[in-house]
Amino acid sequence: MNIPSNITTLIAGIVLTLVSLWVGQNHGLLPVAASEEAGRVDGLFNTMMTIATGLFLIVQGVLIYSAVRFRQRPGDNTDGPPIRGNIPLEIVWTAIPATIILVIGVYSFDVYSSMGGLDPMASHDHRAQEMAHQPGSAIAAPLPGTEAAKPAQSKQVALGVGASPGTQGQAADLSVNVMGLQFAWIFTYPDSGVTTSELHIPVGKEVQLNITAQDVLHAFWLPQFRLKQDAIPGRPSELRFRAQKVGEYPIVCAELCGSYHGAMKSQIFVESPEDFDAWLQSQIAANSDNLQQAVAYGSERSEADYLAARAPELGIDANTLGQVRPPAAGHHAI
Amino acid sequence: MAQTQVPPEAAKAAHATGNGGPEWRKYISFSTDHKVIGIQYLVTTFLFFLVGGALATAVRTELATPQADFVSRELYNSLFTVHATVMIFLWIVPAGTGGFGNYLIPLMIGARDMAFPKLNAVAFWMIPPGGILLLSSFFVGAPGAGWTSYPPLSIVSGKAGEMIWILSVLILGTSSILGAINFLVTIIKMRMPGMGYNQMPLFCWAMMSASALILLSTPVLAGALILLSFDLIVGTTFFNPTGGGDPIVYQHMFWFYSHPAVYIMILPMFGMISEILPVHARKPIFGYKAIAYSSLAISFLGLIVWAHHMFTSGTPAWLRMFFMITTMIIAVPTGIKVFSWLATLWGGKLRLNSALLFGMGFVSMFVIGGLSGIMVASVPFDIHVHDTYFVVAHLHYVLFGGSMFGIYSGLYHWFPKMTGRMLNETWGKIHFVLTLVGFNMCFLPMHWLGLQGMPRRVAEYDPEFATINLVCTIGSYILAVSTIPFIINAVWSWIYGTKATGNPWQALTLEWQTASPPPVENFYDEPVLWSGPYDYGTDLLQSGEDKSVEELLAEVNANPG
Amino acid sequence: MQGSTVDSGQTALNYQTEAIASGHHGEHPDHRIFGVIMFLIAESMIFLGLFAAYLTFKLNTPDWRPEGESELELLLPGINTLILIASSFVLHQGDSAIKKNNQAGLRIWFGATALMGAVFLCGQIYEYFHLPFGLKSNLFASTFYVLTGFHGLHVLFGLLLILGVLWRSRKADHYNSEHHFGVEAAELYWHFVDVVWIVLFTLLYLL
Ligand code: HEA
Ligand code: HEA
Numbered sequence A: 001m002n003i004p005s006n007i008t009t010l011i012a013g014i015v016l017t018l019v020s021l022w023v024g025q026n027h028g029l030l031p032v033a034a035s036e037e038a039g040r041v042d043g044l045f046n047t048m049m050t051i052a053t054g055l056f057l058i059v060q061g062v063l064i065y066s067a068v069r070f071r072q073r074p075g076d077n078t079d080g081p082p083i084r085g086n087i088p089l090e091i092v093w094t095a096i097p098a099t100i101i102l103v104i105g106v107y108s109f110d111v112y113s114s115m116g117g118l119d120p121m122a123s124h125d126h127r128a129q130e131m132a133h134q135p136g137s138a139i140a141a142p143l144p145g146t147e148a149a150k151p152a153q154s155k156q157v158a159l160g161v162g163a164s165p166g167t168q169g170q171a172a173d174l175s176v177n178v179m180g181l182q183f184a185w186i187f188t189y190p191d192s193g194v195t196t197s198e199l200h201i202p203v204g205k206e207v208q209l210n211i212t213a214q215d216v217l218h219a220f221w222l223p224q225f226r227l228k229q230d231a232i233p234g235r236p237s238e239l240r241f242r243a244q245k246v247g248e249y250p251i252v253c254a255e256l257c258g259s260y261h262g263a264m265k266s267q268i269f270v271e272s273p274e275d276f277d278a279w280l281q282s283q284i285a286a287n288s289d290n291l292q293q294a295v296a297y298g299s300e301r302s303e304a305d306y307l308a309a310r311a312p313e314l315g316i317d318a319n320t321l322g323q324v325r326p327p328a329a330g331h332h333a334i
Numbered sequence B: 001m002a003q004t005q006v007p008p009e010a011a012k013a014a015h016a017t018g019n020g021g022p023e024w025r026k027y028i029s030f031s032t033d034h035k036v037i038g039i040q041y042l043v044t045t046f047l048f049f050l051v052g053g054a055l056a057t058a059v060r061t062e063l064a065t066p067q068a069d070f071v072s073r074e075l076y077n078s079l080f081t082v083h084a085t086v087m088i089f090l091w092i093v094p095a096g097t098g099g100f101g102n103y104l105i106p107l108m109i110g111a112r113d114m115a116f117p118k119l120n121a122v123a124f125w126m127i128p129p130g131g132i133l134l135l136s137s138f139f140v141g142a143p144g145a146g147w148t149s150y151p152p153l154s155i156v157s158g159k160a161g162e163m164i165w166i167l168s169v170l171i172l173g174t175s176s177i178l179g180a181i182n183f184l185v186t187i188i189k190m191r192m193p194g195m196g197y198n199q200m201p202l203f204c205w206a207m208m209s210a211s212a213l214i215l216l217s218t219p220v221l222a223g224a225l226i227l228l229s230f231d232l233i234v235g236t237t238f239f240n241p242t243g244g245g246d247p248i249v250y251q252h253m254f255w256f257y258s259h260p261a262v263y264i265m266i267l268p269m270f271g272m273i274s275e276i277l278p279v280h281a282r283k284p285i286f287g288y289k290a291i292a293y294s295s296l297a298i299s300f301l302g303l304i305v306w307a308h309h310m311f312t313s314g315t316p317a318w319l320r321m322f323f324m325i326t327t328m329i330i331a332v333p334t335g336i337k338v339f340s341w342l343a344t345l346w347g348g349k350l351r352l353n354s355a356l357l358f359g360m361g362f363v364s365m366f367v368i369g370g371l372s373g374i375m376v377a378s379v380p381f382d383i384h385v386h387d388t389y390f391v392v393a394h395l396h397y398v399l400f401g402g403s404m405f406g407i408y409s410g411l412y413h414w415f416p417k418m419t420g421r422m423l424n425e426t427w428g429k430i431h432f433v434l435t436l437v438g439f440n441m442c443f444l445p446m447h448w449l450g451l452q453g454m455p456r457r458v459a460e461y462d463p464e465f466a467t468i469n470l471v472c473t474i475g476s477y478i479l480a481v482s483t484i485p486f487i488i489n490a491v492w493s494w495i496y497g498t499k500a501t502g503n504p505w506q507a508l509t510l511e512w513q514t515a516s517p518p519p520v521e522n523f524y525d526e527p528v529l530w531s532g533p534y535d536y537g538t539d540l541l542q543s544g545e546d547k548s549v550e551e552l553l554a555e556v557n558a559n560p561g
Numbered sequence C: 001m002q003g004s005t006v007d008s009g010q011t012a013l014n015y016q017t018e019a020i021a022s023g024h025h026g027e028h029p030d031h032r033i034f035g036v037i038m039f040l041i042a043e044s045m046i047f048l049g050l051f052a053a054y055l056t057f058k059l060n061t062p063d064w065r066p067e068g069e070s071e072l073e074l075l076l077p078g079i080n081t082l083i084l085i086a087s088s089f090v091l092h093q094g095d096s097a098i099k100k101n102n103q104a105g106l107r108i109w110f111g112a113t114a115l116m117g118a119v120f121l122c123g124q125i126y127e128y129f130h131l132p133f134g135l136k137s138n139l140f141a142s143t144f145y146v147l148t149g150f151h152g153l154h155v156l157f158g159l160l161l162i163l164g165v166l167w168r169s170r171k172a173d174h175y176n177s178e179h180h181f182g183v184e185a186a187e188l189y190w191h192f193v194d195v196v197w198i199v200l201f202t203l204l205y206l207l
């Protein structure tokens, strides 16, 4: 097997490189990147796309070239040349992929740690709060209060994406508790006690989401932030990020969670800090109205009503609804 | 194609099939002949493929529009769950290992049968009940928690269906373990005299690696399913957080099997491709040892990468990094194979028949799937695309573009050996083109869907994805149609096709040294190991004259019956 | 199951047998024991999987073995363990006996092993009935019962194998120094069950 080493090969190589580089930058496959971390993931993807395009073209090129150039000529029933191997060549094509994956591996590691994937602080996980055991129901919700009774010290490390190396050790600017249940997301702002079904966050601020689930596995996915983390019952996980672009983006449940899994969607609103504060105030007002009315059932904006309206469709029963209603204190210790 | 009839051989072939009772009857009996069992596997599992494909067509029909309108949401979940279970446990795994493995291994190593013929038959006869059991679940509410059956969802929805799923997978898994034991013993102990490991056809190396994986990983799935069924039936809480269990443990146990399973599903095809390319390119395989040992390497690495399916689940950061690296390393042995195949084709005299076309299609499509595999192995990127259509695209490129193309290639290549008849080439090429077009149209756009934000396993989706999904659906219909020429071709040729000689491809492995189809106990005379499995072109070089391969074969082995 | 497998396949295997006998240094041409070993590798993977699950549960659960169950009674299981371990040696005597064509010895030793196995099983059932927790009490209890129960099933199966050997050994010369695959298979299986128990005992009772 002689490797053709003439001008055409050289030109082919250059064209291949240029095409790969171009594809890597202009594939247009990714949605808007709404955070800085997302940009880094995209950079990684573009690199992998460049490499993949190159390898793809080489393989397809050889296949198509062989099919045309080396096809059997009519009447020629002889065999091809008996070439059984070529050690230097084989070493080359072992070494090159090995180098490529080394590069991709190191690059991925770097992106992951700069996103905060390796945040050691995240290891303060407080897992395995015994979930209330309700006889007769296969899955019971963590009843508020039971955790307090059992401050089980966890032995498990944290899950998710924590603080970026720059802000490690510091508390996030805003933290929000996220709970997944069949089939909705519920957001609680622990500092103000607000509970909503849509996520509002201020732009440019570091936000920490503490994610858990009530019944089965869900997955909290923000496509425009390139972030995803499973919501696991009884085992908190977190996502920490800083939004950069004001706007409204989808929140998707990515883990099969039952019949309405496809309908389990919500929105994330990235707002200017002023708009965010205004929104928060209006929510607090709505919530306290509620309290004054001392009506067991929530306000027009409360999650329970939101769900109640869709309950028959979603197959949520009254029991579940009751648990979703914000408790009087407003502090849902999820 | 060279189809010169050698009369004595044809006579022998006729003789072989002409003893006692109608020919077809042995195929529905408890036969212990490995060739009968191999064909039983292939035909049975192909029928299950049609069922799985019909389910996939229903899935795609539902996804033609953004609303959940074609089937109910519950039924949709059952459709893709059963689709995947059928395709994996009733088609690719049993067809690749059970079908081709049984048919080819004893022939290739010059043995008269498998080591344990009765056990072999038992393993096969577990497939039909396992499959029918699984499909019967549609009468009681089919399982709908995905083929992964993650708890807690799997233990709170539809108990009967889920239990049927567990039982059926346990039955099929046991069958696969029994098969693997047989393959290992046969390959290790029953090679003909003079055939060392390094004279073995590469398919045997691949089957050895795949069988080792089956032996080591399938039992762990059984363990997981036993625990899961306790949760389901008795109400223990192994995987149920209510009561202290941990669903993540299930995921580890499941993927400890199901990741190796993907190599169980691709290694036999790697082996077949390594057989098929040299024959039709008329060149020795390039880098025999590298290909042989890379199978073992893939098999070993395959055992230590399972948690790459859990990057967004309950895996701590350092584990994510470990599994990312081990996963990516698999690109090296796989790359060795791919490049060796390319080098085998390079400079050959390619007979572009259906078998080779599917073989080259395999290399081409599998590489796309492999490259997206390396992408999803990168943790930060996988966090974005996990559980999206990007993964659906990846898995179909490796499973359909890889395993299915490989199986088709193998069927075109060995059909003459198995049935004694040639397949029709024109229909074969139509089949190839339709499959290639339909497949890419169906699955290539899914990469974009996943990246843009469409999760998998949803019956309804955002209207912005409507157009692309429609394209996929149309592609899937083309794909469904593409099987029709193949079925017609196979059935027609089996009955009326041109008679095949013992060695229509002038191939060198031992299975071609006997009649087509081979007699009971495989060889009339003891086979002669007169050349390595891939010595194409050598004799040409030695004799220095333009003798046709056929003449050479006739010279060396005067009686190829 | 495999006992009869090869008898019928014998004709097909003859050629291989000769080949190997002549090719190699006249070793045992029968592949069945090799098959049994393969099978046991698969079996041990089930147990390994279950052990790994057990350890993960144990490490991740803050109050593993809740109050009142912290101490498992060790006396009875300890005696049981000794019986099982001893039975492996007893069984081996049977194997040695048949290799010397001593069929009476085979019957005696296998009979003794069967008895010891039965005692082990009874002991375990007795323990089940006297434990302070049930299958569903908590995660520890569940893993305990499933692991020991699954192992118990294997003991039962091994016992049946041994009884099967005893039954067949009624016929004089069914087993002899040349042909005793059944004896060897039953012995291997029993040793396997024994080893699994040692690991299991260490994990559940001692750690
Ligand atoms: C036949 C089946 C098969 C095969 C062979 C593979 C092969 C590979 N798979 Fe795939 N995979 C599946 C079937 C398969 N997969 C399935 C079914 C799922 C989804 C399961 C589910 O969730 O339902 C899945 C999911 C899956 C995931 C999880 C994604 C997620 O859920 O988020 C990951 C992550 O790492 C992965 C990685 C890989 C890798 C790295 C390979 C590698 O083996 C690929 C190696 C091949 C190549 C790389 C190409 C050839 C090499 C070269 C040309 C050399 C040069 C290349 C480089 C240097 C890059 N696969
Ligand atoms: C070897 C494995 C294999 C194969 C061959 C296929 C083949 C196909 N798959 Fe499959 N698929 C999986 C393995 C496989 N799949 C797995 C593992 C999953 C993941 C499941 C999960 O999430 O749990 C999956 C999931 C999956 C999804 C995602 C579902 C979801 O996430 O919501 C989709 C959607 O398009 C799909 C489509 C198809 C199509 C169109 C084919 C086509 O290639 C099929 C073409 C074949 C035919 C159509 C047969 C032809 C039949 C006839 C001619 C007879 C009559 C036909 C009719 C009545 C139509 N598959």
Ligand code: CUA
Binding pocket: A180, A181, A182, A183, A217, A218, A219, A253, A254, A255, A256, A257, A258, A260, A261, A262, A264
């Ligand atoms: Cu919640 Cu899917």
Ligand SMILES: [Cu+2]
Binding pocket: B258, B259, B262, B306, B308, B309
């Ligand atoms: Cu995998």
